[in-house]
Amino acid sequence: MIMNTKNIANLLKAYFIENWKTDLFQFGILAAVVLFGSIINGSPTYLNFALFVSCVFLMIYPERLFRNLHSSSPKIHYLAIPASNSEKVVTNMILANIYYVVGLVISSALGLALAHLFWKVRGYDGVFLYTSFDDNWVLMIYATLSVFFFGSIYFRRRTTLSTIGVGLLISMVFSLLVSLTVWVNGITLIPKDAAFHDFAWTFSSRATLPDWITNTVGYLILSANIIYFYVLSFLRLKETEA
């Protein structure tokens, strides 16, 4: 599983040569959606909308990254590229977790800035909110991304929809199981009144011990989820045949 940085650099280079136009177009679409969403919504407080749209773009992205695996000839082309399976997974992790996230942040910020300008011209001096963002949300988004990443390798077609479908099904089964456990035993594993807070709050003096335990366990589960799904993605790619 030793990786060669040169192969990763070559994979990144090949990706950018093939995809820079599509990516630029998608980032432009995102900025436009954020801008017009704000105008149609009629309010300058549109951070949540920008965040939602960016998340949708981000969760769909892995399907594009692994689109070559979803039909016969492109699959042979992709699997035969001289780079190891781990290098291919790591390259796509870099693209999804860093490059595309940065692109989305920049383009949605651009959309927000243009919207802000629009409202300013209209005489509305709204607050430009883009930095007030809970860090535990970042972890949640990355954890969800890792699930979609795995789904895009695991499923053969309509990978995003299939991941959502299976994810909902599993969530429902787990929710039922937890509800049943609580109903039968009358207990809950989550301490009363505990909420999922950000890192700063969790590790501050304001947090009680149950809060600290709940949040720390939450962070650990999310982090383990991220690692788990990327390792699964690697194993799945390793087992993929053409």
Next chain:
Amino acid sequence: MIQLENIQFGYVKSRPLFKELSLTMEPGHIYGLLGKNGAGKTTLLKIMSGLRFPDGGSATIMGENASLRKAEVLQNLYFLQEEMFVPHLRIDEFEKAYAPFYPNFSSEKFAEYLREFELDREFGYMDKLSHGQKKKVLIAFALATNTKVLIMDEPTNGLDIPSKSTFRKLMASAADESRLVIISTHQVRDLHSLIDMVAILDNGHMLLNASSFEITEKLLFDMDNMKSAEGKIFYTEESPRGNYQVKENVNHIDSTLDLELLFNAAISKKNEISNLFK
């Protein structure tokens, strides 16, 4: 260089495609892999390249387990598919994107091969080219990678007549002692002069794996007993010019290997031909 040992494989468990198939291929040769439709030629090429995993047995390439698809192995292996995939890129962009993966890639050779096929780097988007033109670009790229193993699945399908001759010329110039070329084909007449090793796949086994020299040593390709009336006849094919024959070469007479006749003889007299080369 490529070693398949006791390979077992089947898309459906009840109908195995390969049963204990073994084959060794060495550098310095151009192998012609022949077989009927559905014999598993493409699957066998995929197993050699690590794109399919056998159910049993082992497939090694350059001493490594093919299924691991190690980067160092893939850098020295190019697989030219029959159903080609070309991204939405111009030829020069394709070269920029994929040539860096192959340490021995020669940009000059690529340009030269493209010229031979009457193409150039500025020819436009690859996915907009005709089937034959796409094939030419990928053949030129495959040869320019200078990989130790070059696997080609039906490379002449879709090529026009002059291009087939260009293909033979380029292949002859690109083959050397360090390179192993495997060509799977039905168009045996196109590659007749090129192939120096013949491997015939039939019913899950290698029916024959021999050099063209060995084949013409043991088999005589004759017409109406013109060269010899002796030797057991394995296959006869009628034609307006006379009867083509494949027979045992008891008197070691020189003849020219005809791949189509050989294939038909091997398929019609499996055991006898197979035993002759054991």
